[in-house]
Each structure stands twice: as structure tokens, then as C-alpha cells.
Amino acid sequence: MSGLRLDRREDALKGGYSGAVLVPGDAEASRLLDRVRSDKDGFRMPPVGARLTTAQTDAIAEWIAAGAVWPDRQQSSAANTRSTDHWSFQPIAKAAPPSVKQQAWVRNPVDRFVLAKLEAEGVTPAAEADRRTLVRRAAFDLTGLPLTPEQIAEFINDKSPDAYERLVDRLMSSRHYGERQAIPWLDAARYADSDGYERDPLRPHAWRWRDWVINALNDDKPFDRFTIEQLAGDLLPNPTLEQKVATGFLRNGIKNREAGTQNDEKRFEETIDRASTVGTVWLGLTVGCAQCHDHKYDPISQKEFYEFFANFNNAVETDINAPLPIQADSFAEAYPVYRQRRAAIWQRYGTGQLFDEWRAMILKTMDEPGINTDWDEELTEWRAANDRADWLMLSAESALTDIDIDRRADWFLRAIGPIFKKDEPTAALLKKVQEELAALQADVLAERTMAYTIEEQPEAKPTFIALRGDWKAPGVEVQPGTPAVLNPLEAQAKPARLALAEWIVDPKNPLTARVAVNRVWQELFGRGLVGTANDFGTQGKEPSHPELLDWLAATFVEDGWSQKKLLRRIVTSATYRQSSEARPELEERDPGNAWLARQNRLRLPAELVRDNALAVSGLLFGRIGGPSIHPPQPEGVGDLSYSRKDWPEDKGPERYRRGLYIFFRRTSPYPMLVNFDAPDTLTTNVQRERTDTPLQALNLLNDPVFIEAAQALALRACQDSADTDERVGKMFELTLGRLPTATESERVSRFQAAERSRLAEAAEAAAKTAPFVPPGMTRADLAAWTSVARGMLNLDEFVTRE
């Protein structure tokens, strides 16, 4: 009986989410009485404690029969007053940056907030990181790629006072910026290249949305537009192709295609996932906790959850042709040809008539299942694999898009049904049609790019509260809405999803800007100003610097939601530029470095560990965007999953592209990414873990990808000089962006010498370690440098942003 209040007559008569429970004057028609009288555990009320005696339930029955009169004085109650005065629900207040004593340290207003706190604690900030550390840090944080020794030297030699700021601008204008910034957004969006669940079908066009993200970030698309287009791009007036592509955000969730899964249930779960994801990503609220009951801690009732859910309940999935701008002309030319020739093939073999026969049987089976198990099976498979399967099968061609018509036809050609399966000439004919269509596609539309998008159903679908979170137990009907504790949703003549998106980025929304700013801070310091990026509710952590958070959030909005300006403001602050060296004197007082009396050392995200190795060894192929890649992975990785799909390993330079492009198959992800804490993409993730395990060590030590990088790195470090010290220096500059200390140099030389003597005695080992030896070098020497390079790629410092 959730949603029910019995302490006020008005609420009690209204009933709970499952409807009315009290009929004044008619005790036996009152469901309340059934519940208190029941023998059934779990149904009986109250749920815990001693059950009511017969005398007590009789008293209740009498009272209802007498009209269920409430005493006047009991009309109001303090019950159910969950906190609405929690800090994050209050409007964003932009306070003036505080005044501080050490003016000289301050580079921009961010620093005043941080310094004020430090001064209050009697702590001085850390010294600025040395320039090499700083440039490496900024590069990893902004583009995710290390700079070359030449680029570093250029910065070091630039003595102008704004050298660092100009470096930041250069990094932010690199197209690699969008790749780096996309990583946390892809996590939040639970991006993957397959559906998940048992069969884990692939999503060969999912990357089209990823490209949209990279481009949007590179173009500094304001965060409000960035939001609206992803949540409701299809509902904008005359939406562009790119705006439709943006809605792919809502298509990234997992999808169950096991046979027998009910489409209503699937849709319900997907909509829950969309609502929960949006709640976490934009509002920092665990709205999903109110799926089964009122939120235990935050002022979000179950009813409000389903009102929020209702905003997404009218969305349907649609796949569209989405040629990249560069493909647009050739696609416009090729597509009509393709359609024409496709129709001709279809017609030539009389396929239409066969299809109609098949479809008639499917439709018949939909009406009357259980007559023929083969047709039942045929229908079950169709339903499992296709969204809106019944609608798609029932619709006349005139009501369908080209893509939907083809989907139905292509399915038919593969499935062909129990009758044609046994009819060899027809089966052969259909196979021929299938082959010709495939050949046609390869011939005319080989590079066809599509996108997975969302659109609105023409007729609104009513939404009901799902009692106990069970889709099969609908309660009262609800309208699209937003949690009452936040800024009001103005009534508008707009589709609900668009109104919701606009409400999210309404400057009056107290959460959106704070949550977005916090996530950026978290990327740049390893920890957000609010330590729980996924929970700004009452169970989350309080902000360490509330005024700073609000100042940044307010400024972000004033700046037109420019993410680049926000990032630039933070990375050019003195706070960001501090050294990350430990401060033992503060460990007791500020163990998590919440005061920001230094920067933090952060292990690189999974993708960047790989990118870094490829970059320093010169192997990296820096092409931006496009379909996902399949770099080599050990044999048998896919065997753990049911689908066991092939891994079509890239043979060309594609295999050396950045980690964010690696094809992410949900049931058997690329092992290196898993080892280094890339999220599983099953749900949204706005805060990656950072662990340190032996599997990471084995990965860096023994994975052929890193061995190949070590071989290339050794050649690179040795090519310009035969001098040991110079080679050591080059190795350091390439991998760590700095020069070695004398002790380090000595230790490396010693290791190189030991390896050289080992390998001089072991010709075979040397040949394996250094398969290619350039003129002028001995194999043992190069192999020993390869060992050094392998060691360097395994250093803590190599995988750490200092």
C-alpha cells in the first residue's frame, strides 16, 4: 500500500498508488480491511510487529462503517517530512570570492575559495609543480596524449608569462581534446558496441553517436544544447540529422533479446534505465531508488519517479540513415540507386508473394498461438530480436520507413519460416535473393552509416505507477513531471521529453550545473568537490567547498554553459598547478586531500594507459572518429560468453588507434580495459574506480601490445645517439616527459648492461626480443634497450598523471 498516508483524512481517502483503500460507510468494500485482516505474510498490514486482534480490526470496520471520521485536531501531521532543506536542492548562490592573505598565490577566483579554506586551517598551498610535470599533467587531462620531447622543450623554453595559458589553449584546440573529454561522458552514457545479455547482438553503428560526442566537445557545444539534443534532439523544430543522432544517448542502454522476454517488460526496463540514467547523470540523484517505493532518503516519492519516467515513456527506437558529412553527397547519390536495384531484385524472384505468405502465417500465429510450435518459435524469435516487433509486422508498408521495410524483409530472408525451409527450391531461391541483396549493398552502399535514435510515438502512452516496481502491477496513472523539491516544471505545450530537457538546463535547476561542474572537477583532481559524483542527495557527501562549487556552477551558466571555459578556468588556476607530492604533515588532518593543499597523483584511465604506450613508442595512429576497432586480443577471450562472436582483428594501422575506439562487447569486453577499471557499461557510471592489481602488472609486462610498444620505443630511443646516457635521457623524455636523475640514470644503465650480457649469451632470446635490428647496432644491445623500454612502460610513474 505504498503512497498511502493515513494520518490525514484527505490523503487516506485518496488512497495509495494502487488506488482507493477506504470507502467511508462501507467497511467490506474497503481494501484496508482486507489487509489488516489477512493471514498472508507480506500482504497483511502492518507488515511488521504483532498483528491486530479481531477486536481491533472490528473496531476499524465499525469506524469505517460509521463514515471514517477523523478528529479535527489530527488534520495535519509532521509525518513524512523528508528533508527538502538539503543543500543541493537550494538555488545556486554565487558568492563573491573571499578575500585572502596570500594574494600573490591567487591566479583566478577559484584559488580564493581554496586558499580561504587553507588559510582558515593554517595551511599553505603546495608549491607549483615543475614545468615538466605541469605540461604532462595538462596534456593527459586535456587531450589524453603525452607531448613529444620537442613539444615539451618548446614550452620549457617559452619564457613568456602566459606560456602555460597558451599551452592550455593549444591543447584545447587539438581535435584530440574531444576524444579525451568523451571518455567520462561515454561512461555516463553507458556506451557500448553491443546489446548485452545472452546473445549480445552487436551494434555496428553505435560509434556514430560517439563521433557526435567527440565533435560536440571539440566544438564546445554549450552544455545546455549538448543536453537538449541528446535527450530530445528529435523534438526540436526541424531537427537536423546531427540532432537526431544525438538522441543515441538514450539508445546506449542494455537490451535483452532473449527469446520469451515480453516486449512490454523489456520496454519498461529500458525506460526505467533511461530515467535512472538521466537522474544520475544530470541531477546527481539516485531517482532509480524510488522505482519500488518512495525514496528512503531523498524527497522523491515513487509517484514522482513514475512522473519522471513518463517523460521517456513515449519514446520509440528508430534506426536511421546517418551518413557523415563527408559521406553525404555520395550517399545522396547512391541511396536511390540502391533502393531501385533492391526493389528490382526483390521483384525479379517474386519474393514479395513469398514474403506475404510468410507474414500472413506470422500474423495468424500472433492471433492464435499454440497451434503450430514451429510458427510459435518463428514468432518468438522475431519478437525477441526486434523492437516493436508486433507493430512492425502488423504495419502496412506505407506506414513504415525504408529501413523498417528492409528490416522485415531481411529478417524474412534469413528466417524463411518452417514451410519454405522444407521446400528446397524456394529455400534456394530465397538464399539467392539474400546473396544478391548483400552483393548489392557491398557494391552500392558499402560504407553505409546508420544511427540509433529515438523518436516520439504519435499517440501518447499512458504511464502508471508500477506497484513495488513491478510492471505487471499498474497502480494509478501519472502524468509526465519532475520532482517537486526542485525547480517547478512550467506547463508548456511541448512534448514532455523536450520540456524535461529544457527544465534540466533551466538556470533555476539547482542540480544540473553543480553536478556537471563537479564531474569536471573530479576528472581534474581525481575527486569531486562533492566526493559522491553520483549522489547529491542526502546520503551523498557534503561539498568540501560549497561556495566554490556554486561559484563555478553559476559562472558556467553565465558563460553560456561553455565546457571549454570551465576547464580552462580550472586548469589555469594555481590550485590545479600545485605539486602532487605528498604532504605527510597533513595526512592526519586531511587524509583525502579534501582541502586541496596539493594536486593528486592519479593512475591514468584504462584507455590512456594504452594510448600512452602507443604514443611514446610512435605506434599510435591518431585518426579521429569512425567505426570501432578490433586490436589484437588473446585467443579465446570471447569464449566466456554465450555469443562467442568472432573478433575480426584489425591487421592494418587501425589496431594502433586510441583505446576509446576499441569495440566494447558487453559480455566479453577487451581484457585490458577491464583490467584497468573501465566500467562494465551495464549501467551509468560517473565515477571510475582506480585499483591496482596483479592482473594489471601481468597486462603491462606480458601483453603483446605492450611488448610491441617496447620494441618500437627502444628503436626510437636509440636512433639518434649511440651514447648510453643520451639514450637513457631520450627514453625518460619519451616515457615520463622528464630527464633522469643521476641515480636513475645509473640504475637504468646497470640494468641495460646486465640485460646486454644476458642476451649476448642467448641469441634466440635476443632475436625474439629484438626481431629487427637497424644497421649500426648489435642485436644484444638493442634487445637490452628493449628490456629497458619494457621496464619503463611498467613504471608507476608511466601510468600515473603526477
Next chain:
Amino acid sequence: MNFTDIMRRSPQANRREFLRTAANGVGAWALSDLLTSDGFAAGGQVLAPHFAPTAKNVIYLFMEGGPSQYELFDPKPALQKYDGMSLPPEMTRDMKLAFIKPSAKVMASQFKFSPQGQSGMELSELAPYLGEVADDICLIRSMQTDAFNHHPGQLLLFTGSIVPGRPTMGSWALYGLGSESENLPGFVVLTSGKGTSGGTSNFSSGFMPSLYQGTPFRSKGDPILYLTNPDGIDRAAQRQTIDFVGAMNRLHEEQVGDSEIDSRIAAYELAFRMQMEAPDLMDFSDESPETLEMYGIESENEHRRQYATNCLLARRMVQRGVRFVLMMDASWDDHTYLNDRLPKRMEETDQPTAALLKDLKRLGLLDETLVVWGGEFGRTPMVEIRKPEEAANAGRDHHPSAFSMWMAGGGVKGGYVHGETDELCLTVAKDPVHVHDLQATMLHCLGFDHERLTYPFMGRNFRLTDVHGKVVRDLLS
């Protein structure tokens, strides 16, 4: 002292933060290393479960797909009576079916049951070896689950929720108890047969840090990914490299003062020991011929060889302190050819399974090892026919509302049958055990109150049993 207390006393007061950081990442691998290296719990008992555990380790034999209870564990003579008939609609009204219709006809079992052991437990003729150890097993005939499809069913079984993304049983065991192995991961996954529907989500750590996730031991290539040194690097050379890396890391640590670097150094040492230990683990030359024969490892049949090898490996792992071994065998999803495939699969697995119990018992390990055998659901009394023209094609569909599983060892009764189903095993008639109850009972054996073993995430304290589950005391010895 309680684990949580230790965490609270740590210099980094917040447990979540604590686990997030690298310094502590190694914890689940070798808790003793971690705690001593951090200096706040040097030596001694570091964990106190909520009460005395009856099991230290778990070997979970997961029979993916849902083995048929009718042919193995739950004799139903009434099937004969209804054979070839459709059941009245009121009997099938509440059934959730994946492929067949409620009107599908009942199929009798072709296999005989007979009493086994002192206890007289009725088991099928397909499980003769299991019959020999009937007095050691605790058979539950009244299992229930909520999901009727594989992946959701597996998620519910292993994570307590059909919503993906939560930690699995093995992760909870590791989170609660840590690892006792210095040289091996604390949660290991072994596979035989095909891949499973759940894939990696059956051993994922979900929202817990990845160090709690299961490490698959592979049957092809390296047993652990990237375990083998690259060509040209022998063990001595690998040692040299790790020493070099360690020395360089220490130099850097002196400069930046970050104690987390210690943890990376420790991780490399563990990795090196794993490189030694894992091949040693796989090398059965120290096992007697009798033992190898008991498991029936030598076999022409690849599935048999794989499965038997995994059984012996599981025992060797438990001996080496691995906390949780998940063995996944796929697939028992007999929609078709049930009467051919199931006997064949039992022939391949029955002997090694029983050998594992005998062997553990012989070594005195069964008392401290909880062995669990079962699938994510059972199968329907009604037949599924995909090729009507072929009689042997008959199989059974998914059936979540009544099925069988068994447990043995570490704190559960032997020679005991729990629960009853109705005459057709459509529903549970007596003493239902939901998969949440199974989870609660397993955690109980490991010394934890399932309601108090929680992990905070997104503003909520999550449990393996979600918001359900009760310990089934009748199962406990």
C-alpha cells in the same frame, strides 16, 4: 575486530575512498600483505565475520542453462499419468514460459530413481556416482527463482537482482573475508563446455572495485591472461625486470612520497608469484594415479576432460587458499534432445563431481568447503518440441517456480532432502527455498549475516540478497 572497524580506523576515514585508492587495491588479493604494509593491522586475525563460519571456501558448480530436476533429483511418477496430455489451464495459469505454450503436453521421465546411501535419498540412475556420496549431500528439491530467462536468472542467482551491474557472490565472499592466497586470486572462475549467457556478469564485481571480480582461468592458452612471459624472457629475466621496475618505483616514491607506489610494487610481486603458482597449480604430476583415475581425467571426450580437470583444479585451488571457485559448465539448457543430451552430459560430469566430494572429504577439506551444484532454474513438466517429426527431439522449457539443487560440506547437513514439490513439480509444496534464501544461507556458512554484509553505493547499502532472503536453518548441520 571487525573488518569494517579496521577500515574506519584507517587514516583515510572513508571506506569507499579507502577502497578506491590504489594503496588498498591489493587487499582482496592478499589481505595480510596489505594490512601489514599499511601498518595498521600488523599480523593476527584481521577479519572477524559476524559469527563463527562453518565454511572457509566455496566451490560453486554452476550448471548453466537449468538441468532438469525430473531426470535427476525429483522423481515424479505422476508424469506418467499425464504423459502426452495437456494440463488443465488452472494448473498452468501462473507459469512463466519462454518458448512453449501452457497447453504443451506433459512428458514423462525415462529414468529410474532408487534410494541411495544410508539416508535412502532418491536419486536418478543418471547420477550413479553422486549416489555413492548421497550421505554427504544436502538436496534441495524446493528451489525457486523469479526469472525465466537465462541471463536474468543468472544475474538473480549470482547478484541477487535481475538488474545488471551488481557484485556477484564470489565478490561478496572476497569483500567479506579477503583472500588467503598469497599467490593466486581469491576468486577464480573455471569453465567447461560452451560460453554462458551471463558471460562475465556471472563473476563481475559490479559496482565494487574490480579487484573483487573473478579471475577466469582459461582452458586454452595462458590459464590467466598474460600469465606467460613474452618470448625471450625467462623466469630469471622476468625477475630482473621486476626488480628493476621495483627499484625505479622506489626511487620515485622517495621523491613524491606517495605510499600508493608500495602497492604497485606489491602487485608486481604478487604477479610474479602468480606466474609461478598458476602453472604449478595446473601441473598434476604430484597427484597419484588413483586420484586422477577417481576424477576420470584421462578421457577421449573433451568435455569430460575439461570438466574433470576443473574439478581437480578446484580442489587444488581450495588447498592453496582460493576463497571462491566458480566452475561454470555449459550448457544444460535442454530444450531439445533431452533424453540423449542429459545422459551424455551426466556421463561426462557425474563421476568427476562425486570425485571432488570424495577427494575433499578424504583430505579433510569438505568440512571447511561449501560445495554447491545447480543451475539458474529448472525445467517444465511439459514437453518442448521443435521438430515434431522427430520423436527424439523432445526437450523441456525453462521452469523457475520449482527445481532442485544440492549443497555439501562446510556446515550443511549430509544425506538430507529439503522441501517438496507438488505431484508434477509445478510448484513448491513444502519449504520453498528462493535463490535469495540460498544466498543468505551461503553467507551464513561463511560467517555473515546477509542483512549486515552491505556495500554502500549510490546512497544505498546494497546486499547480496537485495531486500529479501532468509537463512534456511534446516539445511545447516
